[in-house]
Amino acid sequence: MDKISLYVHIPFCKRKCFYCDFPSYAGKEYLVEEYVECLIQEIQEKCKLYEIQTIFIGGGTPSYLEPKFMKKILETIKKLNLNSNLEFTIECNPGSLNYEKLNLMKEFGVNRISMGLQAIQPSLLKGIGRIHNFEEFKENFKMARELGFNNINADLMFGLPTQTLSNWKETLEEVIKLNPEHISAYSLIIEEGTPFYNMDEEGKLLIPAEDDERNMYNLTLNMLKDAGYEQYEISNYAKHNLECKHNLVYWNMDKWIGVGSSAASYINGKRLKNFSLIEDYIRAIKNNKSAYEEVIENSNKDNIEEFMFMGLRKIKGIEEYEFRKRFKINIDEVYGTVLKKYIDCGLLKREYGRVYLTKKGIEFSNNVMSEFLLN
Ligand code: SF4
Structure with a gap:
């Protein structure tokens, strides 16, 4: 049986962050029930011929789903051909997570939690539109540990509006104290179509100068190295042997299936992308039509280029x-x-x-x- 990775997209968020151009929506909770039904159908159909190596439920905010919906998805996944060494991650955001949901994840074999924090300073979090504070993150983190999760990622961001080097240092220090197994630290990118893009156009966004951002990046390298984290990709750091296997599948250009609205798949040199709009996705699945909005047969040249672009992101190249x-x-x-x-x-x-x-x-x-x- 062919081996593959699985990405499951949950396109719902409680509120949209000001920098976010991911295919996620706030205020569409009325579609959740139908969406989950379609997702289950798609998972069952597309995964039946494969052995699943890694799973990543991302979004959006998967932890925003009510427990009954989360359970339906997890039950479906549990019935797939799962590798005995499966890495199974769910993305969670403080402010949408609780004991019941974490317990459910544990019960159904989730063994890696990826938690969005970005920064610890309340003013910075508010400034980028996050709904949580550092206290909530710490509570959720502690709860996950108590439930036995021993592989946790903390997502951080630098280069935020008004952020200083000492703010960033403080964020890194506090996160290191929590001792997560994995840390992602991305620099803010201003993407078109986001509130930040418009603010930037109007000159209202005080983002750090390029030199300051470079200093933040170098500080990240040094502090995380001293704390025992190995950088294995431009923006990702892990304790020894705890790299995210799922993300390595993308950077190695191995095979994966993406399910849900806007999810992309890469199978046998073909790039496939599902409908971006939740409504279009639901309509297609309900009518037993293909959920693909785009099918691109990669040429050999495309595959070579992508192999280099993705591969060079890894520190080992x-x-x-x-x-x-x-x-x-x-x-x-x-x-x-x-x-x-x-x-x-x-x-x-x-x-x-x-x-x-x-x-x-x-x-x-x-x-x-x-x-x-x-x-
Ligand atoms: S929680 Fe994540 S996916 Fe949702 S709006 Fe914020 S950054 Fe985007």
């Missing part, structure tokens, strides 16, 4: 052997000139059969990556 195995060609025949250029200027390194970005290369990763586009 890409394996030359894997490149040869997948594309039946030596990496030098495709990228010899680019590799030489960036190795010579110290942005890329090549050793032990791998190619990876150096510390300086990570800072300029956008420039380096863009040269891996093939004409």
